[in-house]
Amino acid sequence: MTELTEKIARRRTFAIISHPDAGKTTLTEKLLLYGGALQLAGSVRAKKNQRNTTSDWMDIERERGISISSTVLQFTYRDYCINLLDTPGHRDFSEDTYRVLTAVDSVIMVIDAAKGIEERTRKLFEICRLRNIPIFTFMNKLDRPAKNPLELLDELESVLGIGGFPVTWPLGDGPDFQGVYDRLAKELHLFSNRGKGSARAAEQITGATDPRISELMHPDLYQEWLAQIELLSLAGETFDHEKIRQGALTPVFFGSGINNFGVQLLLNYFVEHAIPPQARKSSLGLIQPEREEFSGFVFKIQANMDPNHRDSLSFLRVCSGVFRKDMTVPNPRGGGRPLRLSYPQRLFGQERESVEEAYPGDIVGLVSHGNFRIGDTLTNIPQLVYNEIPRFPPEVFAYLHNCSPSKYKQFREGLEQLLNEGVIQVFYLHNSQQKTALLGAVGQLQFEVVQHRLETEYAANVRLEAAPFTQVRWLSPDFDPASLQDVYLGSNVRLAQDSDEVYVLLFPDEWSVNYFCEKNPGFHLLKYSSLQGETI
Ligand code: G4P
Numbered sequence: 001m002t003e004l005t006e007k008i009a010r011r012r013t014f015a016i017i018s019h020p021d022a023g024k025t026t027l028t029e030k031l032l033l034y035g036g037a038l039q040l041a042g043s044v045r046a047k048k049n050q051r052n053t054t055s056d057w058m059d060i061e062r063e064r065g066i067s068i069s070s071t072v073l074q075f076t077y078r079d080y081c082i083n084l085l086d087t088p089g090h091r092d093f094s095e096d097t098y099r100v101l102t103a104v105d106s107v108i109m110v111i112d113a114a115k116g117i118e119e120r121t122r123k124l125f126e127i128c129r130l131r132n133i134p135i136f137t138f139m140n141k142l143d144r145p146a147k148n149p150l151e152l153l154d155e156l157e158s159v160l161g162i163g164g165f166p167v168t169w170p171l172g173d174g175p176d177f178q179g180v181y182d183r184l185a186k187e188l189h190l191f192s193n194r195g196k197g198s199a200r201a202a203e204q205i206t207g208a209t210d211p212r213i214s215e216l217m218h219p220d221l222y223q224e225w226l227a228q229i230e231l232l233s234l235a236g237e238t239f240d241h242e243k244i245r246q247g248a249l250t251p252v253f254f255g256s257g258i259n260n261f262g263v264q265l266l267l268n269y270f271v272e273h274a275i276p277p278q279a280r281k282s283s284l285g286l287i288q289p290e291r292e293e294f295s296g297f298v299f300k301i302q303a304n305m306d307p308n309h310r311d312s313l314s315f316l317r318v319c320s321g322v323f324r325k326d327m328t329v330p331n332p333r334g335g336g337r338p339l340r341l342s343y344p345q346r347l348f349g350q351e352r353e354s355v356e357e358a359y360p361g362d363i364v365g366l367v368s369h370g371n372f373r374i375g376d377t378l379t380n381i382p383q384l385v386y387n388e389i390p391r392f393p394p395e396v397f398a399y400l401h402n403c404s405p406s407k408y409k410q411f412r413e414g415l416e417q418l419l420n421e422g423v424i425q426v427f428y429l430h431n432s433q434q435k436t437a438l439l440g441a442v443g444q445l446q447f448e449v450v451q452h453r454l455e456t457e458y459a460a461n462v463r464l465e466a467a468p469f470t471q472v473r474w475l476s477p478d479f480d481p482a483s484l485q486d487v488y489l490g491s492n493v494r495l496a497q498d499s500d501e502v503y504v505l506l507f508p509d510e511w512s513v514n515y516f517c518e519k520n521p522g523f524h525l526l527k528y529s530s531l532q533g534e535t536i
Contacts, residue, residue, distance in 0.1 A: 104133065
Protein backbone atom coordinates (compact mmCIF):
# COMPACT_ATOMS: atom_id res chain seq x y z
CA MET A 1 0.00 0.00 0.00
CA THR A 2 1.39 3.40 -0.88
CA GLU A 3 1.16 6.26 1.57
CA LEU A 4 -1.63 7.83 -0.46
CA THR A 5 -3.77 4.68 -0.66
CA GLU A 6 -3.27 4.19 3.06
CA LYS A 7 -4.45 7.74 3.80
CA ILE A 8 -7.48 7.29 1.55
CA ALA A 9 -8.46 3.97 3.13
CA ARG A 10 -8.53 5.62 6.58
CA ARG A 11 -10.73 8.56 5.58
CA ARG A 12 -14.45 8.84 6.26
CA THR A 13 -16.10 12.01 5.00
CA PHE A 14 -19.74 12.37 5.95
CA ALA A 15 -22.58 14.65 7.01
CA ILE A 16 -25.46 14.23 9.42
CA ILE A 17 -28.91 14.89 7.99
CA SER A 18 -32.06 15.35 10.04
CA HIS A 19 -35.19 17.37 10.59
CA PRO A 20 -34.67 20.28 13.01
CA ASP A 21 -34.68 19.15 16.64
CA ALA A 22 -34.22 15.45 15.90
CA GLY A 23 -30.81 15.62 17.61
CA LYS A 24 -28.16 16.40 14.98
CA THR A 25 -26.23 18.84 17.18
CA THR A 26 -26.35 16.49 20.15
CA LEU A 27 -25.15 13.53 18.11
CA THR A 28 -22.35 15.63 16.58
CA GLU A 29 -21.21 16.54 20.09
CA LYS A 30 -21.26 12.93 21.20
CA LEU A 31 -19.35 11.70 18.16
CA LEU A 32 -16.72 14.33 18.94
CA LEU A 33 -16.68 13.15 22.52
CA TYR A 34 -15.91 9.58 21.42
CA GLY A 35 -13.36 10.98 18.99
CA GLY A 36 -11.63 12.66 21.95
CA ALA A 37 -12.29 16.15 20.54
CA LEU A 38 -14.03 17.49 23.61
CA GLN A 39 -13.19 21.14 23.06
CA LEU A 40 -14.92 20.95 19.69
CA ALA A 41 -18.05 19.51 21.21
CA GLY A 42 -18.52 22.68 23.23
CA SER A 43 -18.20 24.90 20.20
CA VAL A 44 -20.85 22.95 18.31
CA ARG A 45 -23.40 23.64 21.02
CA ALA A 46 -22.34 27.29 21.34
CA LYS A 47 -22.91 27.70 17.65
CA LYS A 48 -26.36 26.24 17.85
CA ASN A 49 -27.38 28.39 20.81
CA GLN A 50 -26.23 31.48 19.03
CA ARG A 51 -28.20 30.49 15.97
CA ASN A 52 -31.39 30.11 17.89
CA THR A 53 -31.18 33.59 19.28
CA THR A 54 -30.50 35.29 15.98
CA SER A 55 -33.19 37.58 14.76
CA ASP A 56 -31.81 40.33 12.60
CA TRP A 57 -29.19 40.74 9.95
CA MET A 58 -26.36 41.75 12.21
CA ASP A 59 -26.86 38.50 14.01
CA ILE A 60 -26.91 36.60 10.78
CA GLU A 61 -23.53 38.12 9.97
CA ARG A 62 -22.21 36.95 13.29
CA GLU A 63 -23.81 33.61 12.86
CA ARG A 64 -22.15 33.28 9.48
CA GLY A 65 -18.82 33.82 11.14
CA ILE A 66 -19.59 30.99 13.45
CA SER A 67 -21.01 28.56 10.95
CA ILE A 68 -17.91 28.91 8.81
CA SER A 69 -15.71 27.75 11.59
CA SER A 70 -17.59 24.52 11.98
CA THR A 71 -18.22 23.82 8.32
CA VAL A 72 -15.88 20.87 8.74
CA LEU A 73 -14.87 19.09 11.90
CA GLN A 74 -11.91 16.81 11.51
CA PHE A 75 -11.04 14.31 14.19
CA THR A 76 -9.59 10.88 14.55
CA TYR A 77 -11.35 7.86 15.91
CA ARG A 78 -9.46 4.60 16.26
CA ASP A 79 -7.36 4.52 13.11
CA TYR A 80 -9.74 6.61 11.08
CA CYS A 81 -9.48 10.23 10.03
CA ILE A 82 -13.01 11.60 10.10
CA ASN A 83 -14.26 14.66 8.26
CA LEU A 84 -17.71 15.63 9.50
CA LEU A 85 -19.31 18.32 7.33
CA ASP A 86 -21.98 20.57 8.75
CA THR A 87 -25.28 20.72 6.91
CA PRO A 88 -26.80 24.11 7.77
CA GLY A 89 -30.29 23.72 9.14
CA HIS A 90 -33.03 25.68 10.91
CA ARG A 91 -33.11 29.27 9.75
CA ASP A 92 -29.97 29.02 7.65
CA PHE A 93 -31.25 26.15 5.54
CA SER A 94 -30.33 27.00 1.98
CA GLU A 95 -28.93 25.55 -1.21
CA ASP A 96 -25.63 25.22 0.66
CA THR A 97 -27.19 22.46 2.72
CA TYR A 98 -27.83 20.41 -0.40
CA ARG A 99 -24.44 21.23 -1.89
CA VAL A 100 -22.62 19.90 1.16
CA LEU A 101 -24.13 16.51 0.34
CA THR A 102 -22.24 16.44 -2.97
CA ALA A 103 -18.95 16.61 -1.06
CA VAL A 104 -19.50 13.66 1.31
CA ASP A 105 -19.05 9.93 0.83
CA SER A 106 -21.72 8.82 3.29
CA VAL A 107 -24.40 10.16 5.58
CA ILE A 108 -25.82 9.54 9.04
CA MET A 109 -29.56 10.19 9.11
CA VAL A 110 -30.93 11.06 12.55
CA ILE A 111 -34.61 10.42 13.18
CA ASP A 112 -36.61 11.36 16.26
CA ALA A 113 -38.05 7.97 17.19
CA ALA A 114 -41.24 9.56 18.53
CA LYS A 115 -41.92 11.42 15.30
CA GLY A 116 -40.62 9.14 12.58
CA ILE A 117 -39.48 10.50 9.23
CA GLU A 118 -40.14 14.22 8.90
CA GLU A 119 -40.20 16.51 5.91
CA ARG A 120 -36.68 17.94 5.94
CA THR A 121 -35.18 14.48 6.35
CA ARG A 122 -37.16 13.27 3.37
CA LYS A 123 -35.80 16.08 1.17
CA LEU A 124 -32.20 15.64 2.25
CA PHE A 125 -32.49 11.90 1.83
CA GLU A 126 -33.66 12.40 -1.74
CA ILE A 127 -30.45 14.29 -2.56
CA CYS A 128 -28.33 11.49 -1.05
CA ARG A 129 -30.30 8.97 -3.05
CA LEU A 130 -29.37 10.71 -6.30
CA ARG A 131 -25.73 9.91 -5.56
CA ASN A 132 -26.41 6.43 -4.15
CA ILE A 133 -24.27 7.10 -1.12
CA PRO A 134 -24.39 4.86 1.95
CA ILE A 135 -26.86 6.06 4.58
CA PHE A 136 -26.65 5.03 8.24
CA THR A 137 -29.77 5.62 10.30
CA PHE A 138 -29.82 6.58 13.98
CA MET A 139 -33.24 6.39 15.63
CA ASN A 140 -32.79 8.89 18.44
CA LYS A 141 -34.48 9.81 21.74
CA LEU A 142 -35.38 6.25 22.77
CA ASP A 143 -35.27 7.53 26.37
CA ARG A 144 -38.61 9.13 25.53
CA PRO A 145 -41.75 7.22 24.55
CA ALA A 146 -41.09 6.21 20.95
CA LYS A 147 -42.97 4.68 18.06
CA ASN A 148 -42.82 0.92 17.81
CA PRO A 149 -39.42 0.11 16.26
CA LEU A 150 -41.05 -2.18 13.69
CA GLU A 151 -43.21 0.74 12.63
CA LEU A 152 -40.11 2.93 12.26
CA LEU A 153 -38.53 0.32 10.02
CA ASP A 154 -41.68 0.22 7.90
CA GLU A 155 -41.55 3.99 7.53
CA LEU A 156 -38.09 3.79 6.01
CA GLU A 157 -39.54 1.54 3.37
CA SER A 158 -42.86 3.29 2.82
CA VAL A 159 -41.76 6.95 3.06
CA LEU A 160 -38.19 6.80 1.76
CA GLY A 161 -38.30 3.61 -0.26
CA ILE A 162 -35.19 2.16 1.39
CA GLY A 163 -34.98 -1.09 3.28
CA GLY A 164 -33.56 -0.94 6.80
CA PHE A 165 -31.32 -3.53 8.43
CA PRO A 166 -31.50 -3.05 12.21
CA VAL A 167 -27.98 -3.57 13.47
CA THR A 168 -29.16 -2.76 16.96
CA TRP A 169 -32.62 -3.23 18.45
CA PRO A 170 -33.91 -1.29 21.46
CA LEU A 171 -34.83 -2.91 24.74
CA GLY A 172 -37.81 -0.82 25.80
CA ASP A 173 -38.36 2.89 25.31
CA GLY A 174 -39.14 5.92 27.46
CA PRO A 175 -38.47 5.30 31.15
CA ASP A 176 -38.19 1.57 30.35
CA PHE A 177 -35.36 2.02 27.86
CA GLN A 178 -32.65 -0.29 29.15
CA GLY A 179 -30.29 -0.78 26.27
CA VAL A 180 -29.80 -2.02 22.75
CA TYR A 181 -29.16 -5.44 21.34
CA ASP A 182 -26.38 -5.73 18.78
CA ARG A 183 -27.88 -8.25 16.37
CA LEU A 184 -24.63 -8.92 14.54
CA ALA A 185 -22.50 -9.54 17.61
CA LYS A 186 -25.48 -11.04 19.50
CA GLU A 187 -24.67 -8.84 22.48
CA LEU A 188 -27.02 -6.88 24.65
CA HIS A 189 -25.67 -3.52 25.83
CA LEU A 190 -27.37 -2.51 29.06
CA PHE A 191 -26.91 1.14 29.94
CA SER A 192 -26.80 2.84 33.26
CA ASN A 193 -25.90 6.37 34.49
CA ARG A 194 -28.71 7.94 32.54
CA GLY A 195 -28.44 11.69 32.46
CA LYS A 196 -27.10 14.43 30.30
CA GLY A 197 -23.40 14.91 30.33
CA SER A 198 -20.14 14.50 28.60
CA ALA A 199 -19.30 11.17 30.21
CA ARG A 200 -19.42 8.05 28.13
CA ALA A 201 -22.35 5.85 29.03
CA ALA A 202 -21.51 3.02 31.39
CA GLU A 203 -22.66 -0.23 29.90
CA GLN A 204 -22.70 -3.92 30.58
CA ILE A 205 -22.59 -6.41 27.81
CA THR A 206 -24.56 -9.60 28.13
CA GLY A 207 -26.74 -12.07 26.17
CA ALA A 208 -30.38 -11.60 25.14
CA THR A 209 -31.52 -14.28 27.54
CA ASP A 210 -29.71 -13.05 30.63
CA PRO A 211 -32.13 -13.70 33.54
CA ARG A 212 -31.41 -10.20 34.90
CA ILE A 213 -33.42 -8.74 32.04
CA SER A 214 -36.68 -10.03 33.52
CA GLU A 215 -35.95 -7.92 36.57
CA LEU A 216 -35.49 -4.82 34.46
CA MET A 217 -38.75 -4.98 32.56
CA HIS A 218 -42.22 -6.47 32.69
CA PRO A 219 -42.08 -10.19 31.72
CA ASP A 220 -44.73 -9.69 29.00
CA LEU A 221 -42.73 -6.88 27.41
CA TYR A 222 -39.60 -8.99 27.59
CA GLN A 223 -41.35 -11.92 25.86
CA GLU A 224 -42.60 -9.54 23.18
CA TRP A 225 -39.08 -8.20 22.70
CA LEU A 226 -37.64 -11.73 22.32
CA ALA A 227 -40.35 -12.45 19.74
CA GLN A 228 -39.37 -9.31 17.81
CA ILE A 229 -35.71 -10.35 17.71
CA GLU A 230 -36.77 -13.76 16.46
CA LEU A 231 -39.08 -12.25 13.86
CA LEU A 232 -36.34 -9.96 12.55
CA SER A 233 -33.92 -12.78 12.07
CA LEU A 234 -36.53 -14.84 10.24
CA ALA A 235 -38.33 -12.23 8.16
CA GLY A 236 -36.23 -9.06 8.20
CA GLU A 237 -33.71 -7.81 5.67
CA THR A 238 -30.45 -9.71 5.55
CA PHE A 239 -27.20 -7.91 6.18
CA ASP A 240 -25.78 -7.11 2.77
CA HIS A 241 -22.59 -5.06 2.81
CA GLU A 242 -22.72 -4.40 -0.93
CA LYS A 243 -26.28 -3.05 -0.78
CA ILE A 244 -25.24 -0.77 2.09
CA ARG A 245 -22.29 0.55 0.09
CA GLN A 246 -24.57 1.34 -2.81
CA GLY A 247 -27.10 3.15 -0.62
CA ALA A 248 -29.78 0.55 -1.33
CA LEU A 249 -30.06 -0.64 2.28
CA THR A 250 -29.59 1.42 5.43
CA PRO A 251 -28.15 -0.05 8.63
CA VAL A 252 -30.34 1.12 11.50
CA PHE A 253 -29.24 1.92 15.07
CA PHE A 254 -31.36 2.84 18.07
CA GLY A 255 -30.29 4.95 21.01
CA SER A 256 -30.35 8.21 22.84
CA GLY A 257 -27.81 10.80 21.77
CA ILE A 258 -28.14 12.90 24.84
CA ASN A 259 -27.46 9.96 27.16
CA ASN A 260 -24.69 8.53 24.98
CA PHE A 261 -26.71 5.36 24.63
CA GLY A 262 -25.93 3.47 21.45
CA VAL A 263 -23.68 6.19 20.04
CA GLN A 264 -20.42 4.29 20.23
CA LEU A 265 -21.95 1.24 18.59
CA LEU A 266 -23.05 3.49 15.74
CA LEU A 267 -19.62 5.08 15.44
CA ASN A 268 -17.74 1.77 15.54
CA TYR A 269 -19.95 0.26 12.94
CA PHE A 270 -19.91 3.43 10.84
CA VAL A 271 -16.12 3.67 10.53
CA GLU A 272 -15.89 0.02 9.59
CA HIS A 273 -18.66 -0.03 7.00
CA ALA A 274 -18.89 3.48 5.56
CA ILE A 275 -16.88 3.82 2.41
CA PRO A 276 -13.59 5.68 2.03
CA PRO A 277 -13.38 8.26 -0.79
CA GLN A 278 -14.43 6.64 -4.04
CA ALA A 279 -13.83 7.28 -7.72
CA ARG A 280 -15.83 10.28 -8.93
CA LYS A 281 -17.54 10.89 -12.25
CA SER A 282 -15.94 13.51 -14.44
CA SER A 283 -15.72 14.67 -18.03
CA LEU A 284 -12.88 12.11 -18.42
CA GLY A 285 -14.84 9.24 -16.90
CA LEU A 286 -14.22 7.91 -13.41
CA ILE A 287 -11.30 9.50 -11.56
CA GLN A 288 -9.80 7.27 -8.91
CA PRO A 289 -8.81 8.97 -5.64
CA GLU A 290 -5.45 7.15 -5.80
CA ARG A 291 -4.57 8.90 -9.03
CA GLU A 292 -1.38 10.81 -8.39
CA GLU A 293 -2.39 14.17 -9.80
CA PHE A 294 -4.40 16.39 -7.51
CA SER A 295 -8.01 17.24 -8.35
CA GLY A 296 -10.97 18.62 -6.43
CA PHE A 297 -14.02 20.80 -6.74
CA VAL A 298 -15.48 23.83 -4.96
CA PHE A 299 -18.79 23.03 -3.29
CA LYS A 300 -19.37 26.06 -1.10
CA ILE A 301 -18.31 29.68 -1.03
CA GLN A 302 -18.61 31.79 2.07
CA ALA A 303 -18.43 35.32 0.77
CA ASN A 304 -17.31 38.56 2.36
CA MET A 305 -16.40 37.28 5.74
CA ASP A 306 -14.68 40.53 6.44
CA PRO A 307 -16.99 43.37 5.40
CA ASN A 308 -13.97 45.60 4.74
CA HIS A 309 -12.59 43.30 2.08
CA ARG A 310 -14.34 41.45 -0.64
CA ASP A 311 -12.62 38.22 0.18
CA SER A 312 -14.29 34.90 0.54
CA LEU A 313 -13.55 31.38 1.61
CA SER A 314 -14.05 28.69 -1.00
CA PHE A 315 -14.44 25.13 0.24
CA LEU A 316 -12.67 22.54 -1.83
CA ARG A 317 -13.27 18.82 -1.64
CA VAL A 318 -10.13 16.93 -2.57
CA CYS A 319 -11.01 14.08 -4.96
CA SER A 320 -7.64 12.69 -6.08
CA GLY A 321 -3.93 12.98 -5.42
CA VAL A 322 -2.38 15.23 -2.81
CA PHE A 323 -3.28 18.87 -2.34
CA ARG A 324 -0.21 20.96 -1.42
CA LYS A 325 -0.08 24.47 -0.12
CA ASP A 326 0.94 27.04 -2.77
CA MET A 327 0.44 24.67 -5.66
CA THR A 328 -0.78 26.30 -8.87
CA VAL A 329 -3.65 25.18 -11.05
CA PRO A 330 -5.03 26.63 -14.29
CA ASN A 331 -7.84 29.10 -13.81
CA PRO A 332 -10.99 26.96 -13.91
CA ARG A 333 -12.82 29.69 -15.80
CA GLY A 334 -10.24 29.47 -18.59
CA GLY A 335 -7.64 32.07 -19.68
CA GLY A 336 -5.63 34.27 -17.39
CA ARG A 337 -2.74 33.36 -15.16
CA PRO A 338 -2.67 30.09 -13.23
CA LEU A 339 -4.00 30.35 -9.71
CA ARG A 340 -1.76 29.83 -6.75
CA LEU A 341 -3.63 28.00 -3.99
CA SER A 342 -2.24 30.05 -1.14
CA TYR A 343 -3.49 30.35 2.41
CA PRO A 344 -5.27 27.00 2.48
CA GLN A 345 -6.97 26.47 5.81
CA ARG A 346 -8.41 23.71 7.86
CA LEU A 347 -11.10 24.80 10.27
CA PHE A 348 -11.11 23.41 13.76
CA GLY A 349 -14.06 24.66 15.75
CA GLN A 350 -13.38 28.34 16.22
CA GLU A 351 -9.81 28.08 15.06
CA ARG A 352 -8.18 28.03 11.69
CA GLU A 353 -5.00 26.25 10.93
CA SER A 354 -2.87 26.49 7.84
CA VAL A 355 -2.88 23.33 5.72
CA GLU A 356 0.30 21.99 4.20
CA GLU A 357 -1.17 18.89 2.60
CA ALA A 358 -4.60 17.37 2.19
CA TYR A 359 -5.79 14.04 0.81
CA PRO A 360 -8.86 12.72 -0.98
CA GLY A 361 -11.89 13.15 1.27
CA ASP A 362 -10.43 16.21 3.01
CA ILE A 363 -11.95 19.66 2.82
CA VAL A 364 -9.74 22.69 2.42
CA GLY A 365 -10.82 26.32 2.81
CA LEU A 366 -9.17 28.62 0.25
CA VAL A 367 -9.11 32.36 0.75
CA SER A 368 -10.02 33.89 -2.57
CA HIS A 369 -11.01 37.16 -4.13
CA GLY A 370 -13.86 36.14 -6.37
CA ASN A 371 -11.61 33.66 -8.27
CA PHE A 372 -13.81 30.66 -7.79
CA ARG A 373 -17.39 29.73 -8.43
CA ILE A 374 -19.41 26.92 -6.99
CA GLY A 375 -18.83 23.77 -9.00
CA ASP A 376 -15.34 24.80 -10.24
CA THR A 377 -12.87 21.99 -10.75
CA LEU A 378 -9.31 22.66 -9.58
CA THR A 379 -6.68 20.38 -11.12
CA ASN A 380 -3.72 20.13 -13.43
CA ILE A 381 -5.24 17.23 -15.32
CA PRO A 382 -6.15 18.74 -18.70
CA GLN A 383 -9.83 18.76 -19.65
CA LEU A 384 -10.95 17.33 -16.33
CA VAL A 385 -14.24 18.74 -15.07
CA TYR A 386 -16.25 17.37 -12.15
CA ASN A 387 -19.91 17.84 -12.73
CA GLU A 388 -20.99 17.38 -9.14
CA ILE A 389 -23.11 20.39 -8.33
CA PRO A 390 -26.57 20.47 -9.83
CA ARG A 391 -29.07 23.28 -9.49
CA PHE A 392 -31.34 22.23 -6.68
CA PRO A 393 -35.00 23.01 -7.13
CA PRO A 394 -35.97 26.19 -5.28
CA GLU A 395 -39.14 26.14 -3.20
CA VAL A 396 -39.62 29.81 -2.43
CA PHE A 397 -39.80 32.53 -5.02
CA ALA A 398 -39.81 36.32 -4.95
CA TYR A 399 -39.70 39.11 -7.54
CA LEU A 400 -36.73 41.40 -7.11
CA HIS A 401 -37.53 45.03 -7.91
CA ASN A 402 -34.94 47.71 -8.43
CA CYS A 403 -36.38 50.77 -6.67
CA SER A 404 -33.83 53.32 -7.95
CA PRO A 405 -33.65 53.48 -11.74
CA SER A 406 -30.54 55.64 -11.44
CA LYS A 407 -28.78 52.75 -9.70
CA TYR A 408 -29.65 50.14 -12.28
CA LYS A 409 -26.00 49.50 -13.09
CA GLN A 410 -25.11 48.70 -9.48
CA PHE A 411 -28.20 46.53 -9.23
CA ARG A 412 -27.29 44.46 -12.33
CA GLU A 413 -23.66 44.15 -11.33
CA GLY A 414 -24.54 43.04 -7.81
CA LEU A 415 -27.14 40.55 -8.95
CA GLU A 416 -24.73 39.12 -11.51
CA GLN A 417 -22.08 38.61 -8.85
CA LEU A 418 -24.51 36.93 -6.43
CA LEU A 419 -25.69 34.59 -9.18
CA ASN A 420 -22.10 33.70 -9.96
CA GLU A 421 -21.47 32.91 -6.33
CA GLY A 422 -24.51 30.64 -6.31
CA VAL A 423 -26.19 32.65 -3.54
CA ILE A 424 -29.51 32.55 -5.37
CA GLN A 425 -31.10 31.37 -8.63
CA VAL A 426 -32.88 33.64 -11.07
CA PHE A 427 -35.66 33.07 -13.60
CA TYR A 428 -37.30 35.33 -16.18
CA LEU A 429 -40.95 34.78 -17.08
CA HIS A 430 -41.56 34.04 -20.75
CA ASN A 431 -43.50 36.68 -22.69
CA SER A 432 -43.62 39.01 -19.74
CA GLN A 433 -43.76 42.77 -20.37
CA GLN A 434 -41.46 43.70 -17.52
CA LYS A 435 -38.12 41.97 -17.28
CA THR A 436 -38.34 41.55 -13.52
CA ALA A 437 -35.97 39.02 -12.01
CA LEU A 438 -37.76 36.19 -10.29
CA LEU A 439 -35.51 34.86 -7.54
CA GLY A 440 -35.69 31.24 -6.47
CA ALA A 441 -34.30 29.91 -3.20
CA VAL A 442 -34.35 26.76 -1.12
CA GLY A 443 -34.67 28.74 2.12
CA GLN A 444 -35.97 32.20 2.98
CA LEU A 445 -32.60 33.25 4.39
CA GLN A 446 -31.15 33.34 0.86
CA PHE A 447 -33.49 36.27 0.04
CA GLU A 448 -32.40 38.17 3.12
CA VAL A 449 -28.77 37.67 2.14
CA VAL A 450 -29.41 38.92 -1.41
CA GLN A 451 -31.25 42.04 -0.27
CA HIS A 452 -28.67 42.85 2.38
CA ARG A 453 -25.69 42.33 0.12
CA LEU A 454 -27.15 44.31 -2.78
CA GLU A 455 -27.83 47.20 -0.46
CA THR A 456 -24.61 47.19 1.55
CA GLU A 457 -22.05 46.06 -1.02
CA TYR A 458 -23.50 47.52 -4.21
CA ALA A 459 -25.50 50.47 -2.85
CA ALA A 460 -28.53 49.24 -4.76
CA ASN A 461 -32.04 49.92 -3.53
CA VAL A 462 -34.24 46.84 -3.87
CA ARG A 463 -37.59 45.46 -2.85
CA LEU A 464 -38.71 41.82 -2.71
CA GLU A 465 -42.24 40.73 -3.50
CA ALA A 466 -43.43 37.18 -2.79
CA ALA A 467 -44.26 35.18 -5.95
CA PRO A 468 -46.93 32.45 -6.03
CA PHE A 469 -44.74 29.47 -6.97
CA THR A 470 -43.30 26.63 -4.90
CA GLN A 471 -42.19 24.14 -7.57
CA VAL A 472 -39.94 24.36 -10.59
CA ARG A 473 -39.30 21.73 -13.24
CA TRP A 474 -36.66 22.02 -15.95
CA LEU A 475 -37.46 21.21 -19.57
CA SER A 476 -35.02 19.56 -21.93
CA PRO A 477 -32.35 21.93 -23.30
CA ASP A 478 -33.79 21.71 -26.84
CA PHE A 479 -37.32 22.59 -25.72
CA ASP A 480 -39.19 24.85 -28.16
CA PRO A 481 -41.79 27.16 -26.55
CA ALA A 482 -43.97 26.86 -29.65
CA SER A 483 -44.57 23.21 -28.71
CA LEU A 484 -46.48 24.37 -25.63
CA GLN A 485 -49.47 25.12 -27.83
CA ASP A 486 -50.46 21.46 -27.75
CA VAL A 487 -49.94 21.16 -24.01
CA TYR A 488 -52.47 21.59 -21.22
CA LEU A 489 -50.78 24.13 -18.97
CA GLY A 490 -53.33 24.79 -16.21
CA SER A 491 -53.95 28.06 -14.48
CA ASN A 492 -51.09 29.70 -12.58
CA VAL A 493 -48.44 27.57 -14.31
CA ARG A 494 -45.87 29.77 -16.03
CA LEU A 495 -43.10 29.21 -18.53
CA ALA A 496 -39.79 30.87 -17.68
CA GLN A 497 -36.06 30.62 -18.38
CA ASP A 498 -33.22 30.19 -15.94
CA SER A 499 -29.96 32.16 -16.10
CA ASP A 500 -28.60 29.75 -18.74
CA GLU A 501 -31.76 30.38 -20.78
CA VAL A 502 -32.94 26.84 -20.20
CA TYR A 503 -36.74 26.68 -20.10
CA VAL A 504 -38.55 25.77 -16.90
CA LEU A 505 -42.15 25.51 -15.78
CA LEU A 506 -43.16 27.16 -12.53
CA PHE A 507 -46.03 25.65 -10.54
CA PRO A 508 -47.94 26.99 -7.54
CA ASP A 509 -47.78 23.63 -5.72
CA GLU A 510 -46.95 19.97 -6.02
CA TRP A 511 -50.54 19.10 -6.77
CA SER A 512 -50.44 21.15 -9.96
CA VAL A 513 -47.20 19.42 -11.01
CA ASN A 514 -48.93 16.05 -10.65
CA TYR A 515 -52.02 17.32 -12.45
CA PHE A 516 -49.86 18.62 -15.29
CA CYS A 517 -48.15 15.23 -15.63
CA GLU A 518 -51.49 13.45 -15.64
CA LYS A 519 -52.85 15.72 -18.37
CA ASN A 520 -49.70 15.57 -20.48
CA PRO A 521 -48.35 12.03 -20.34
CA GLY A 522 -45.11 11.85 -22.27
CA PHE A 523 -44.11 15.43 -21.49
CA HIS A 524 -40.73 15.28 -19.80
CA LEU A 525 -40.15 17.32 -16.62
CA LEU A 526 -36.79 17.31 -14.83
CA LYS A 527 -36.49 17.98 -11.14
CA TYR A 528 -32.80 18.83 -11.19
CA SER A 529 -30.61 20.67 -13.65
CA SER A 530 -26.86 20.81 -13.21
CA LEU A 531 -24.83 23.97 -13.64
CA GLN A 532 -23.27 22.45 -16.71
CA GLY A 533 -26.70 21.72 -18.09
CA GLU A 534 -26.60 17.99 -17.49
CA THR A 535 -29.37 16.19 -15.70
CA ILE A 536 -28.69 13.98 -12.75
P1 G4P B 1 -30.92 19.49 16.07
O1 G4P B 1 -29.48 19.88 16.02
O2 G4P B 1 -31.25 18.33 15.20
O3 G4P B 1 -31.85 20.63 15.87
O4 G4P B 1 -31.25 18.94 17.54
P2 G4P B 1 -30.50 19.08 18.93
O5 G4P B 1 -29.35 18.15 19.03
O6 G4P B 1 -30.24 20.50 19.27
O7 G4P B 1 -31.63 18.50 19.86
C1 G4P B 1 -32.91 19.10 19.93
C2 G4P B 1 -33.46 18.89 21.31
O8 G4P B 1 -33.61 17.49 21.54
C3 G4P B 1 -32.56 19.43 22.42
O9 G4P B 1 -33.38 19.84 23.49
C4 G4P B 1 -31.79 18.20 22.84
O10 G4P B 1 -31.31 18.27 24.16
C5 G4P B 1 -32.86 17.12 22.71
N1 G4P B 1 -32.29 15.79 22.50
C6 G4P B 1 -31.29 15.41 21.66
N2 G4P B 1 -31.07 14.08 21.78
C7 G4P B 1 -31.92 13.63 22.70
C8 G4P B 1 -32.17 12.33 23.26
O11 G4P B 1 -31.53 11.33 22.95
N3 G4P B 1 -33.15 12.27 24.20
C9 G4P B 1 -33.87 13.36 24.60
N4 G4P B 1 -34.81 13.17 25.53
N5 G4P B 1 -33.65 14.57 24.10
C10 G4P B 1 -32.71 14.71 23.16
P3 G4P B 1 -33.64 21.34 23.82
O12 G4P B 1 -34.51 21.37 25.02
O13 G4P B 1 -34.12 22.03 22.59
O14 G4P B 1 -32.21 21.91 24.10
P4 G4P B 1 -31.30 21.74 25.39
O15 G4P B 1 -31.85 22.71 26.34
O16 G4P B 1 -31.42 20.32 25.86
O17 G4P B 1 -29.96 22.08 24.89
